[in-house]
Amino acid sequence: MLTLPFYLMSFKYILFFVDFRNYVNWLSTPLFITATCTALTWFGWTFRANDSEWTPKVRNYNAHYIGCTPNFDVKTGYPECAAHWDALDNEWDCNLPLNLDRQNSTLSRCPSDPDGVDCDDVYDTCGAAFLVWVNPLAVATGFYFLSFIFAFMNPEHKDASPQAFVKFFMVICFMFWIASSLAAANAGIADALFSFVVFMCLSAAIVALMVLGKKQVQGKIEEGLVAKVRRRRWQRTPRTSRRHQHTSLHTSLLSHLHTRSLR
């Protein structure tokens, strides 16, 4: 996510000797198409075969292959399965094969005693296993986000306000957060989602800095803050003194900006 803006912008200086505004706006359509293709391919892949769906079997296989530590916690985990796991070699002495045949990669009935303790969910804390599976969707989400950001960054369309898009994006993130918290509470997926969103925002900030420049971004933030403060003061004060306050705020703002520019 962080290197993508640099990668995309570098081609402006290597291949495209066009206006920066046009280049930025042009990027949004290919990014959108790539995101759609990625998402569709991933959805197609998940429905293609049973091995591609997110099942405990696939989770165990992924987690074991990556080298995740099984959950042997006394309270939340499966301590009875610990005896069957060799931490040094990352090997199970029961039914978890090391070959690539996923049909057999289950830990069910792992201990060999007649009753059999269920170790199927022993890798339920391995977030990496899920992320490896879901990464294409994450890529698609990141590309969608960047495509919209690139489109809104075009300084030619100053009237275009991304407020609706930001609200929409926040609602989607919130829904994802709820879903991940409910579905995989133990695996730290919500944390991964949070860091992903933070890095998407950072990436958007990098794009904004590259396109608009430091001064303009600073100015826009200041403009927004000043407008907010002004609106709040306006709402709080009685009608009679509003006119006077408007003038005084304007004067103070001007003097603040003047001192800033002198610095």
Add this chain to the structure above:
Amino acid sequence: MSPPPPSENVDKTARKVGTDIKHTARDINKLAVDSGLIPPLTPIPFKYFVTLQFITLIPAITFISCFANMGWGLNGYKFAVENADFGWWCNSISTMSFLTLYLLDYSYWESNCMIWLGRGLISAMSILFGLGIFFNAAEYPASPITV
């Protein structure tokens, strides 16, 4: 006068439905643009579009090949997890170098040679830091995608 043949009627209806769909799509697009959900776009020349499409596909395909189940993601993650020590070294060296540059007043260097040296060092350290984050996959599983 005989009524028009059924095929002509079907053609007319199809054309009308097509026009209606086009108008509806245009209205929806206008509404989405006006509400701020979709930004207005400038038209893109076809040759640029193809090149940019190719450019944007490269990182997506590379990442999915290296870090997703759809590709060889398990091997990629395993490699990162197995070389976690290397990531630790990368992060340490880059952080120490940033600190050293800061203590050496990098931002006040004046000669052209020194400025370019500083930029080169900063770039190298950024790449090193990125590598460090990538190799932290064992501790932070989301780190490859964030980089």
